[in-house]
Amino acid sequence: MGFEVADSNNEWHNILQTCRNSSMEVDITRVYICSNVSAIWVERNTRIFQKKHRPPQLVMVRILEDMKLYIQRVVKDIPDSTSVRVLLQNLGIDAYYHAKEPIYYQWRKPDPDYVKLNTDGSLTPSDQGFGGIARKEDGTVHFAYMGSNSKRSILQQELLMRG
Incomplete structure (x- = not known):
């Protein structure tokens, strides 16, 4: 024992x-x-x-x-x-x-001739990650990214998320 x-x-x-x-x-x-x-x-x-x-x-x-x-x-x-x-x-x-209740958001398209970048990140005791997607006004994806790192800092996650 x-x-x-x-x-x-x-x-x-x-x-x-x-x-x-x-x-x-x-x-x-x-x-x-x-x-x-x-x-x-x-x-x-x-x-x-x-x-x-x-x-x-x-x-x-x-x-x-x-x-x-x-x-x-x-x-x-x-x-x-x-x-x-x-x-x-x-x-x-x-x-x-x-169970957690989901929070729903709706994407708002950017003005014509602009690309909109949406980012998000998550930090929990066991995992962390960030990602983003850039879309044109019609919703087509211009680029997307995701990643994680070993740092356990919300500030660093926010900075990485924003590039």
């Missing part, structure tokens, strides 16, 4: 870095960390003050039960994404997922 940690300071540093982000996955990770720390602390106190030892499997079951209760009682609106579904499935937690 579990694995050995050679450098716990480094592990905690990585955990705290992860928890600085803002997403449903990070929120669930925070709950998981809090449940673990709480269960370990309760187990520690039980061993020291009551001289009782519970098997690690029982402590793990308690952690998962605490997480399930928290998510069912507190988290009412879980966005539907593959990463959240996989995370909750791995933890054995059933949840109601809220």
Whole structure:
């Protein structure tokens, strides 16, 4: 059950870095960390003050039960994404997922003898990309492009998107 940690300071540093982000996955990770720390602390106190030892499997079951209760009682609106579904499935937690409503836009053609460039970009915790399409007034495509980079910066995505 579990694995050995050679450098716990480094592990905690990585955990705290992860928890600085803002997403449903990070929120669930925070709950998981809090449940673990709480269960370990309760187990520690039980061993020291009551001289009782519970098997690690029982402590793990308690952690998962605490997480399930928290998510069912507190988290009412879980966005539907593959990463959240996989995370909750791995933890054995059933949840109601809220699908995002699409936003529809209509292309407005440019003035005669002009080409209009429409751009878009996306930055999520797991992926990033940008693209654009240039069209003439009749809607024919003059050129199109798309790409991604390893930078996790909205500003850089915007600058790349705008050329």
